[in-house]
Amino acid sequence: MSLTQQYLLDTHRARVHGEPEPPEPGAGVVALLGALRERRRFRAVLAGRPASGRLRGILARRTP
Incomplete structure (x- = not known):
């Protein structure tokens, strides 16, 4: 399972259970x-x- 798929699965589970979504x-x-x-x-x-x-x-190049 890719990282994106795992994130989407965790987001779905959080929404179903009324929990805060995980960070991206x-x-x-x-x-x-x-x-x-x-x-x-x-x-x-x-x-x-x-x-x-x-x-x-x-700045070093522009100062005389």
Whole structure:
């Protein structure tokens, strides 16, 4: 059974029994990745390394 089929079955069962529906598969993945990125950048600053990223690169190229 695929992940989508299992989700649809769980959703149907929840509706039949009057329970709240389960969260969609992968609902928290984007938030988790963002939190991991922020943690990595915070630890880099604590370790004394400069923050990196697209914006910093653009600003570094534009400043004389």
